[in-house]
Each structure stands twice: as structure tokens, then as C-alpha cells.
Amino acid sequence: MSAVLESMNPDAAPLAAPLPEKRARSERLASQGVTLSNGKPRLRTFLLAVLPPVLGLGLLVLLWQILSLNNSSFPSPAVTFAEAVRMFADPFYRNGPNDQGIGWNILASLKRVALGFGLAAAVGIPLGFLIGRFSFLAGMFNPIISLLKPVSPLAWLPIGLLVFKSADPAAIWSIFICSIWPMIVNTASGVQRVPQDYMNVARVLQLSEWKIFTKILLPSVLPTMLTGVRLAIGTAWLVIVAAEMLTGGVGIGFWVWDEWNNLNVPHIIIAIVVIGVVGLVLELALVALAKAFTYEQAGT
Template identity: 50%
Template structure:
């Protein structure tokens, strides 16, 4: 009986100790999060301080943070109004840009991933196509815009085209690198078990290359979001890029800077999403 009681007390003590360890772990995580948040707030305050000093030095040529944040609040207070083709809320402008970005990005991924698998798996394809990739990759997005206009006869579709053509390269290159870096041991095991090509692709090649593919997609979405502003400045109509250009023509730097802040925040959120996915598929040996 005494032995049973002793075992029960020992088990209870261990549970409390484990709970203490879990509580300490959670507390450490909260402290680390609070420190990170504090540093982020400090960095933002320094940036706003520099901005305020520059606005004073330029004697009002650059709007102050207070004036800009007041305009930003007006923009986000009613983001979805629609008073005609040239007067739409910032939410509608942003939504239109996001649709174009993901349309071009998705088309680019559909081409880049199979092409990257092919180039990475075949030395013949690499020798034949990789030089073409290196030639086309550095071409400016704006240089593709006239070709898009000729091909699609639509400014909106031309914008999607330049997003497609410029965002596919990071995914293609990272996919090819991931496939090419597959260890020989993996290939030998697949041969030893007599894997078919489809099983080799789905059970060995794609799982091993997936972290590289997600990294490429993360870089590609950043490029796509970068390109949309320049593309919409040329295409006009509706979109966050057109909003920036239209605000500049109206001599409203407050709206221009507000749009820049919104563009930066959305870009940060997109990067965080793909970073989270990247961590979920990355494994350590």
C-alpha cells in the first residue's frame, strides 16, 4: 500500500514538474515575442522620426507623418466605395492588383515548376535551355509590356503577362537547383525498389525538392508584387499602381506615401505567408 502511494505521489510530482517546464517554455516564448515586438516598434519609431526630420528640412515639400497618417486613415476608413471609373476606394484598387498578381504568379508557377524539374533532372535540357533562362531573366519588366500589348491587345492582360514572365524565373531556378541536388543514395534506393517514373517523381523527387520550390515561389511572389506597381502605372485603369500615379498627378504626396505604406505591408504579409509554408515543408537531416 505504501509503495502504491509513493508511486502515485511521484507521478503527481512529475506531472507538476512537466507542467512547470511547459509554463517556463510558454513564458520564454512570450518574452521573446515581446522583445521582438519592442524592437520592431523601436525601428518604426526611428523611421518615423527620420521622416519627420526630413519633412522639416525640406520645409513641407515632403508631408509630415501626421499629415500622411491622417490621409491614410481616410483611405482605409471607407476602402470599398465606388463613385465611378476614376474614383474608387483603396480596397478596390488593392483587390484588383492582388487578383492580377496571383493570376500572373499562378501562370508562372505552372510553367516554372515543370520546366525546373526538367532542367534539373536532365543535363541535356540544362545545356539547351539554361542559357535562355540566363538571357531572359535580367530583362526589365517594362521591356515586356509592349510585347504584351501586341499579343493580348489589352493593358490589363499585358500587366498579367509581365508579372508571369518576370515571376517565373526564381521558381524555375530554385526548382532546378533542388532537383539537381538530389543525392545519389535517393536515386539508388528508388532503382533498387523498382520505382516507376511516376512513383519516383511523386515519392522521391518532388518531396526532396519541395523546400527549394517553396523558396522559389516565395521569391517569385515578391517579384510579382514589385512588378504590379510599374505595370499598372503604364496600363492605367484600376489598381494600386495606377492609384500611386493618379495621386502623383493630383499632387497628393500624402496619398502616394500612404499607398507606399500599404504596398509594403501587403508585401510583408505575402512574404510571411510563404515563409510559414517554407518552414512547414523544410526538414533537417
């Protein structure tokens, strides 16, 4: 029937012409390599996203298997996986202060990281804003930061033991001192890179320092500041494992060292994987936070 109508009126538009918004959506999807008429481009995109990580992990497991075949003391992937299943069946058991499940050790390490990292953020971020805002403070603190930032965080551990007389506060002190430098440096750098035109407008409008901070500096510096926070959390999680190996007590680092003393290699490998997974989760959480507070220009 539609063909008959079209033949009677050749100048008429097709009856089933796609709507403009649907056409725009199809063109946008096509520019991204996705078409709705068939699933081949979508399948190709999915395979390109999934296949490389799977192949990489498969290669790692293969090398691990080869290493275990050439070294009888090194556990195979199958043995380690079976031990991991048994371990995570009850990760929160307690048979005494030195015999606790891996879950309690992870929580103890995360608690120390949260305390040290939180203290570093409470001190480092405001100090970074002040250093970036006032050149006098920048000239005062920049030499100190340049002198102390390259020092290994574990070098501060004996100072913490000397001052606090306890292993737990000393480990938190090490987290604090290693986390504070990325926050200060990135925040100060972000403040110093705020366009001068913004500050000139604030001066003309006679805005208070609080208005300058909330309306100009904070929105402009937030992405750079969150980059410093991401760097700091990665360093903090890295340092806590080494600090706990030296200080002892409950924690994933001490647990690794204790399993080494017991020559329990499968547990050490499991702990390495767990440390990597927890660090990855912390990193992804901060990446999501950074994306939530990063404002992109319209049309990008």
C-alpha cells in the same frame, strides 16, 4: 507532519518530489530562458522581441517628422494618419472608372498578380522538375534561362502590349515572365541536389517516373521549390506596381501615379505603406506555407 515523517525515516524520498515529466519540462523551459517561478526572463524575452521593432518604427516616424518640418510640401505623420483614417473609412467607393477607393485598386492588382503568378507556377515548376531530372533538357534550356533571366521584367511590357493589344494582359504577361525564373531555377537546383543513393534505390526497385516523382523528388525538392515561390511572389508584387504605372487602368500602381498627377502627396505615402504591408502579408503567408511543408529531423 511531513517533516516528522522525514525525520523518522531519513532515507525516504521527499513527499513532494516533482514528477519526471514536470522536471523535464522545467529544464527545457529554463534552457530557453523561461522560468515559471518568476516572470523576469519571460518579460525580458518579450521586450527583446517587441522593443527593437517599435524603436525602429519610432525612429522612422521621427525622421519623417523632421523632413516635414523642413519641407512644407511634405505632409507630416499626423496629417498622413488623419488622411489614412478618412480614406480607409470607405475603401470601396466608386464614383466612376477613374475614381475608385483604394480597396478596389488593391484587389485589381492582386488579381493580376494571382493570374500571372499562377500561370508562372503552372509552367515553371514542372519545367524545373524536367530540367533537373534530365540532363538533355538542362543542356537545352540552361542557355535560354541564362540569357533571359537578367532582363528587366518591364522590358517585356512592350512585347506584351504588341502581342495582346491590351494593357491588362500585358501587365499579367510581365508578372508571368518575372515570376517564372525563380521557380524554374530553384526547382531544378533542388532536383539536382537529391542524393544519388535515392535514385540508385529507385533504379534497383524499377520504380516508374511517376513513383520517382511522387515518392522521392517531390518530398525532397519541396522546401527548395517553395523558396523559389517566395522569391517569385515578392518580385511579382514589385513589378505589378511599376507595370500599372505604365499601362494605366485600375490598380495600386496606377492609383499612385494618378495621385502624383493630382499632387496628393499624403495619398502617395499611404499607398507606399499599403504596398509594403500587402507585400509583407504575402511573404509571411508563403513562409508559413514553407514551414508547414518543411520536415525537420527529430530532436532539432
